[in-house]
Amino acid sequence: MTLTTSEYTAAANPARLQNVTRRAISRAVKDLWPNKRVVLGTPCPSVTSYVCRITVDGETLIAKYSWLGMSLVSVLRGAGGTWKDVRQAQEVYLRSTDLVTAREARNLELLRELGRPRVCETVALHQGVLLTRPVPGRVLADELTARPWETGDLLDAALAALGDLHGPAGARLLGGARPIDERSVAGVFRRKFNGLSAGTYLRALGQDSGLPEFAREDVVELMQHTVWRLLRMGGAISPGRKVAVYGDLKPEHVYVDGPRLHFIDPAVQWAGGPHPDIAKLIGRSLLLAIGHPDREAGQQMVRGIASTLNRQVSAVPAHECAGWLREVLVLWVMDTVNILSTCLSAPRMLPLSPHQQALVSQAQTVAGIVHRVSGLLTGTMAGPRLLDVVFSEVERTTGRKW
Structure with a gap:
């Protein structure tokens, strides 16, 4: 594809980015298996890395490709410069030891050594393309919305599966891990909002979202x-x-196969405790509940989410409870702000998942919730009382009685 001068000096657009990415994936796979038949499937909706299914002689694999270690939304919004800048920087990035896909491949290897949680199998890493095998089961996000009365049990099971990772065994084994800190909740938040451009970024939210x-x-x-x-x-x-955490623990990254759970897309990193994993899983599950089309099902989900968080709090020593809960809630609000702002910044032609589309349509409600909860966190209320009031604010903002 020949680009004109104006195309070189503009930021990437979704169609151009997709075309170049699919060619890169195709080249990598054909270089690995030159005599096999390769067919690229449709992309999986993603605002971070480019992900698609491929078949190699009839076997289905998952291909992932990262641009400059940034989210696709950031690249498309010009954070990496013009399209020419991005292409040139990507050539250097693919030769570096800091590739996100390379670090993910290493961390998947270490997680398989740990044995629990069960993670997807890596097939190859070549020319920046990470190839993994699909895991069995149904994604947790769909299980929660289909079985809302089991929300608490499902979330408990997901967190229990991380027990070894969060404990001494995980810390010992993952001493050799290559952290993906740019995917951390606090890291993403600081990168988005600590700079001088934060005000401009916030004022532009939702311009292509279709919101009134x-x-x-x-x-x-x-x-x-x-x-x-x-x-x-x-x-x-x-x-x-102190603790190794999964780092990107959301319901879309956990698969339920009967009593067995499988995990994909780790962003392993170190943290002061398991708080980031708990906060992201709880917060993203709440977004699913708020967007559920069935009012009663949404109520059941929120009750399950509250019960899981209460059980996590009850396991914390009494003298640590207030600080522990405050950290989880701060990270929960940060992560919600992160994903809401990302989805509201997505260019119109970038496909969003159904859950992300629902989040955009519920943007006013979600923005109201994080505003109310952040206000509570500036006060002196702490412990279980704070948690009760937080969920009361969720009720008040959504107009739903949970």
Whole structure:
């Protein structure tokens, strides 16, 4: 494909990015297996890396490709410069030892040595393309929405499967891990909102989302206040490298196969405790509940989410409870702000998953929730009482009685 001067000097667009990425994946796979028949399937909706299914002589594999270690939304919004800048930088990036896909491949290897959680099998890493085998079962996000009365049990099982990773065995084994810190909740938040361009970024939220202008303006105002509050709460997050965490624990990355769970897309990193995993799983599950089309099912999901979080809190020593819960809640709000702002920034032609589309349609409600909860976190309330009030605010903002 020959690009004109204007195309070189503009940021990437979704169609151009997809075409170049699919050629890169095809080249890598054919270089690995020159005599096999390779067919690329349709892309899986993603706002981070490019992911698609492929078949190699009839065997289905999952291919992942990362641009500069950034989210696709960031690249498409010009964070990596012009399309010419991105292409040139990508050539250097693919030769570096800092490839996200290379680090993920290494961490999958270590997680398989640990044995629990069960993770997908790596087939190859070549020319920046990570190839893995699909895992059995149904994605947890779909299980939660289909079986809302089992929400608490399903979330408990997902967290229990990380027991070895969060414990001494995980810390010992993953001493040789290559952290993917740019996927951390706090890291993403700081990168998005600590710079001078944060105000411009926030004011532009939702411009291509299809939201009515009055709704978009409301979301922007609520998010601005929330971000300002969260920037003052950095001290709530534990420093240090005490615990290895999965790092990108959301319901779309856990598969349920009867009593067995399988995990995909790790972003292993070190943290002061298991808080990031708990916060992301709880927060993303709440977004599914808020967007559930069935009111009663949404109520059941939120009750299950609250029960799981209460059980996690009850296992914490009493003298640590207040700080533990505050950290989880701060990370929960940060992660919700991260994903909401990313989805609202996505160019119109970039496909979003059904769950992400539902999040955009519920943007006012979600922005209201994070605004109310961040306000609570600036106060002195702590412990179980704080948790009760947080879920009361969820009820108040959504107009649903959970």
